[in-house]
Amino acid sequence: MDKLSVGLLGFGTVGTGVVHLLTNEQEKFRQQTGTQILINKILVKDPDKIRKIDQYNQLLTTEPSDIVDNPEIDIVIEVMGGIEESRKHIHTALKNKKHVITANKDLMALHGSELLQAAANQGCDLYYEASVGGGIPILRGLTDGLAADRIKKLIGIVNGTTNYILSKMSHHSVSYEEVLQEAQSLGFAESDPSSDVEGLDAARKMVILSHLAYSIPVTLDDVVVEGITHVAEEDILYSKKLGYTIKLVGIAELDNGEIDVRVAPTLLPTNHPLASVDNEYNAIYVYGHSVGETMFYGPGAGELPTAIAVVSDLISVAKNMKHGINGQHIFLPQNEKKLKPADSIESQYFLRLHVKDEPGALSKITGLFNEQEMSLQKVIQEPIVSKKLAEVVIITHTTNQQRFEQIYQLLADLDVVIDVKSNYRVEGMN
Amino acid sequence: MDKLSVGLLGFGTVGTGVVHLLTNEQEKFRQQTGTQILINKILVKDPDKIRKIDQYNQLLTTEPSDIVDNPEIDIVIEVMGGIEESRKHIHTALKNKKHVITANKDLMALHGSELLQAAANQGCDLYYEASVGGGIPILRGLTDGLAADRIKKLIGIVNGTTNYILSKMSHHSVSYEEVLQEAQSLGFAESDPSSDVEGLDAARKMVILSHLAYSIPVTLDDVVVEGITHVAEEDILYSKKLGYTIKLVGIAELDNGEIDVRVAPTLLPTNHPLASVDNEYNAIYVYGHSVGETMFYGPGAGELPTAIAVVSDLISVAKNMKHGINGQHIFLPQNEKKLKPADSIESQYFLRLHVKDEPGALSKITGLFNEQEMSLQKVIQEPIVSKKLAEVVIITHTTNQQRFEQIYQLLADLDVVIDVKSNYRVEGMN
Structure with missing residues (x-):
C-alpha cells in the first residue's frame, strides 16, 4: 500500500481546506501513515468556476459515480453538505468498499446510525470528527480519551453563529437584530440564519454527541429546542447584574438510565469556563462520573480548522488500512433510550x-x-x-x-x- | 482472547483508582473491548497496610517478578512512581512481551525514548496518557485529534499545586508562604514541595508534550526552568491592575525548525482562556498552524481522574490486542533538535x-x-x-x-x- 487514492465530494470551504492540506503537507502525512495520499477526483457543480486552488482543475467532475463507483479510489471524503444526495453517495461508496469521511452534521444527526451500520457491515471506516466542533477533537475525546469513564452530562457551545451573536450582544449591549445584520455582513451568519438562530444546528450536533457519550440512539425529535431570536438586551443585562452570562448551549444529561437532551439559551455563572468561550469559538464541557469536569475548546468552524478534523480522520483511515482493521472503530448505540420525564x-x-x-x-x-x-x-x-x-x-x-x-x-x-x-x-x- | 490479565506495580492513590474502576466497571469494559479484564497481582511495599479496597488482599505481593516475569500476566500497569526501579520493571515486562501502561511523568520525561524504543522493538504497547494533565486526554489530542496539523506553540498549566497557590494568591491577596502552608495542610502540596514550586514537575511534563507535539527529542536539560517561590504579592497586584493574571506555565514553541521549551511564572491577559483555569485544574492551550487555537481542560491529578486516563489506555491496549496491532502506535521523536537562540x-x-x-x-x-x-x-x-x-x-x-x-x-x-x-x-x- 504505497499509495492511497482519495475522491472528494464537494469543493467548497471545507473541501478547499482539505485539498490545501493534502497538497502542502504530503510529506508529513507520508511520514505519519507510511503511504502517499493522492487526490484522484473532485466532484463539483460548476467545473468552470474560478477557484482559490486551480492546480486540480483536470480532476474536477460533475459526475458522482466518477468517485463513488471508481475502482481506483480507496477513500471518499464527503464535504458537499445536504442530506439526500450525500446519503446516497455515501451508501454507494460503502457498497463499493470505500472508506468514508464526512463533515456533514445534518446527515450524521439524521441518518448516522444507518450509515454507520452500513459501514460496519462492509468492514469500512466511517469517520465524522469534523461534524461537531470543527477543529476540536471532541468525538475522539469521548470515544478514546474518556473511554473508561461514564459521562453524566455534556454542556456544549456547538454553534458559532449564535455564540458570536450572544457574545456581541453581551459585550457591546446591542440588540439581536443589529448583531445579526453585522454577523451576516461579516459572513459569520448565513443570509437565511434560521437553522443556526433557532437552535436546529446545535440540536443536530447534540444528537451526534449523545450517541457517542451515552451510546443511546437519540433522534432529533427527542431534542427540546429553543433558539435565541427572543433573547432581549434586558435578559443579558439582568443576567450580568446577577453574575451570569447567557449562552446558547446544548445539554445532554443521563441520570438513572434516563436521558434528556435540549438546546436553549441558558444562564451560566460568569466564572464557569464555558462563560468565557466567546465569538465563533466552540467548547464542549464534559462531566464524567470519575474524571470530573473536562473541557474541549477551539474553533467551531472555518476552512482550515474543519479540514484538520477531516484530514486527521483520513490519517486514522490510512493507519487502519495499513493494519487491516477498518470498520473496527464504529460506535453504534448499544443502550436503550428512555427519555427523562419532566x-x-x-x-x-x-x-x-x-x-x-x-x-x-x-x-x-x-x-x-x-x-x-x-x-x-x-x-x-x-x-x-x-x-x-x-x-x-x-x-x-x-x-x-x-x-x-x-x-x-x-x-x-x-x-x-x-x-x-x-x-x-x-x-x-x- | 476472552480474558486479559493485568498486574499492577503500586497500590497508592492512582493504583487504588485503577482497581476501583476495574472492579466496578467490569461489564462496561467487557462491552468495549470484548474481553474480561482481571487483576492478577498487585505489587505493594507493605501487604499488611490497611487499604480502602481490601477485596484483593490475596493478590498482593512484595516481589516485582511475580508480575513482570509472570507468564499469566498480559499487561503491566506501573503506578508506583520513582525512576530507577520502575524503569527496570518496565524493561523486564517489555522483555517478557507484556504491554505497559504508566502514569509516571518523571520516568517518561527522563527515559521515555529509551522505553518507547524497547516497546517498539518488542512489538509491545507503551501508553502514558496519565503522565500529563491527569484526566485530560491531551496526548491523544496531539497524536490523533490534531494529527493533521503542525503545532507551533503549546502553553500548558500542567502543575496543579502551583496553579492552586497562584490562584489563591491572586483571589485572596495572600502571600506565597501563607498559601503554601494552607495547601500543605489540605494535601494540595507535598511536605517537600520543591519539585512542584520550583517548576521541575511542569518541566518534565513539557518534555513529554514536546516529544509528541513536535517529534523532537527534547531533554530536561533543554528546558529553562523558573519556579514560583519568588512571586510576590506586588507582582500579582500590578499584573491585575494592568489586566493580567500570573500563571506558572510551560511553553514549547517551534519556529523555523528551532525549538524553545521553558517553564516560568508568566503574565496572561485576564481574558485569555488559560487565565481562568483556577486552583488544581490543568489546561493545555495548543496553537496549530491550521486549526488555530484549541484548549484541553480538566483535573490535572487525583485518584479517579488519573485512573480514567490509565484505564482508557488499558482499553486501547485491549483493543490493539484484539486486532493484533500492538506496538504500532508508538511515537518516537523523528525530527532533529535545534534549540532556538536567545x-x-x-x-x-x-x-x-x-x-x-x-x-x-x-x-x-x-x-x-x-x-x-x-x-x-x-x-x-x-x-x-x-x-x-x-x-x-x-x-x-x-x-x-x-x-x-x-x-x-x-x-x-x-x-x-x-x-x-x-x-x-x-x-x-x-
Whole structure:
C-alpha cells in the first residue's frame, strides 16, 4: 500500500481546506501513515468556476459515480453538505468498499446510525470528527480519551453563529437584530440564519454527541429546542447584574438510565469556563462520573480548522488500512433510550416579569413562590418609569421542570403580573 | 482472547483508582473491548497496610517478578512512581512481551525514548496518557485529534499545586508562604514541595508534550526552568491592575525548525482562556498552524481522574490486542533538535523596579528604553511612602530575549534604580 487514492465530494470551504492540506503537507502525512495520499477526483457543480486552488482543475467532475463507483479510489471524503444526495453517495461508496469521511452534521444527526451500520457491515471506516466542533477533537475525546469513564452530562457551545451573536450582544449591549445584520455582513451568519438562530444546528450536533457519550440512539425529535431570536438586551443585562452570562448551549444529561437532551439559551455563572468561550469559538464541557469536569475548546468552524478534523480522520483511515482493521472503530448505540420525564429534569430558572408598579406587587409574587414551596436564590426589582411598571427578575433554587411549569402558569395568571417576558434555565452551578 | 490479565506495580492513590474502576466497571469494559479484564497481582511495599479496597488482599505481593516475569500476566500497569526501579520493571515486562501502561511523568520525561524504543522493538504497547494533565486526554489530542496539523506553540498549566497557590494568591491577596502552608495542610502540596514550586514537575511534563507535539527529542536539560517561590504579592497586584493574571506555565514553541521549551511564572491577559483555569485544574492551550487555537481542560491529578486516563489506555491496549496491532502506535521523536537562540526567542516582558523617589527618575528609565529603541506598552509609577521610594512597573512591547537581557542589565545599573524586583514574560497576546 504505497499509495492511497482519495475522491472528494464537494469543493467548497471545507473541501478547499482539505485539498490545501493534502497538497502542502504530503510529506508529513507520508511520514505519519507510511503511504502517499493522492487526490484522484473532485466532484463539483460548476467545473468552470474560478477557484482559490486551480492546480486540480483536470480532476474536477460533475459526475458522482466518477468517485463513488471508481475502482481506483480507496477513500471518499464527503464535504458537499445536504442530506439526500450525500446519503446516497455515501451508501454507494460503502457498497463499493470505500472508506468514508464526512463533515456533514445534518446527515450524521439524521441518518448516522444507518450509515454507520452500513459501514460496519462492509468492514469500512466511517469517520465524522469534523461534524461537531470543527477543529476540536471532541468525538475522539469521548470515544478514546474518556473511554473508561461514564459521562453524566455534556454542556456544549456547538454553534458559532449564535455564540458570536450572544457574545456581541453581551459585550457591546446591542440588540439581536443589529448583531445579526453585522454577523451576516461579516459572513459569520448565513443570509437565511434560521437553522443556526433557532437552535436546529446545535440540536443536530447534540444528537451526534449523545450517541457517542451515552451510546443511546437519540433522534432529533427527542431534542427540546429553543433558539435565541427572543433573547432581549434586558435578559443579558439582568443576567450580568446577577453574575451570569447567557449562552446558547446544548445539554445532554443521563441520570438513572434516563436521558434528556435540549438546546436553549441558558444562564451560566460568569466564572464557569464555558462563560468565557466567546465569538465563533466552540467548547464542549464534559462531566464524567470519575474524571470530573473536562473541557474541549477551539474553533467551531472555518476552512482550515474543519479540514484538520477531516484530514486527521483520513490519517486514522490510512493507519487502519495499513493494519487491516477498518470498520473496527464504529460506535453504534448499544443502550436503550428512555427519555427523562419532566418531573425529574432538575434545574434552576431565571424569570423576568413585567409587573404593575403598585404597593405589594413584589410581595404577591414572592408569596406565590412561598405558597408553592419553591425557594428563590436571587430577586431584583427595578422600576421602568417610562412604562409605569416594574421589572422583576428572579433566579429560583433548583426545582424540576414540571413544578416550574406549574408555577410559571400561576405567575402568569397573577393579577399584578402584566407579562412573563422570559424564562431560561440556569446551569453550571454543580 | 476472552480474558486479559493485568498486574499492577503500586497500590497508592492512582493504583487504588485503577482497581476501583476495574472492579466496578467490569461489564462496561467487557462491552468495549470484548474481553474480561482481571487483576492478577498487585505489587505493594507493605501487604499488611490497611487499604480502602481490601477485596484483593490475596493478590498482593512484595516481589516485582511475580508480575513482570509472570507468564499469566498480559499487561503491566506501573503506578508506583520513582525512576530507577520502575524503569527496570518496565524493561523486564517489555522483555517478557507484556504491554505497559504508566502514569509516571518523571520516568517518561527522563527515559521515555529509551522505553518507547524497547516497546517498539518488542512489538509491545507503551501508553502514558496519565503522565500529563491527569484526566485530560491531551496526548491523544496531539497524536490523533490534531494529527493533521503542525503545532507551533503549546502553553500548558500542567502543575496543579502551583496553579492552586497562584490562584489563591491572586483571589485572596495572600502571600506565597501563607498559601503554601494552607495547601500543605489540605494535601494540595507535598511536605517537600520543591519539585512542584520550583517548576521541575511542569518541566518534565513539557518534555513529554514536546516529544509528541513536535517529534523532537527534547531533554530536561533543554528546558529553562523558573519556579514560583519568588512571586510576590506586588507582582500579582500590578499584573491585575494592568489586566493580567500570573500563571506558572510551560511553553514549547517551534519556529523555523528551532525549538524553545521553558517553564516560568508568566503574565496572561485576564481574558485569555488559560487565565481562568483556577486552583488544581490543568489546561493545555495548543496553537496549530491550521486549526488555530484549541484548549484541553480538566483535573490535572487525583485518584479517579488519573485512573480514567490509565484505564482508557488499558482499553486501547485491549483493543490493539484484539486486532493484533500492538506496538504500532508508538511515537518516537523523528525530527532533529535545534534549540532556538536567545536572539530569536520573542516575547513581551513585565518588569517591576524600585526606584529613587526623586524628580526625573521615571524619565531616566523611559529614556533608557527609548535610547535602546525598545518601546513600552504600559507603565505605572506609584510611590511607596513608607520606604521613601517609588515602584515602577513596565510592560514592554515584543522584543527578543537577548535584547531584553541587555536592557535588564543597563536598567539595573542605572543610578536611579534601587533594585529590579521581578521580571516575567507576557504571553497569549498573539
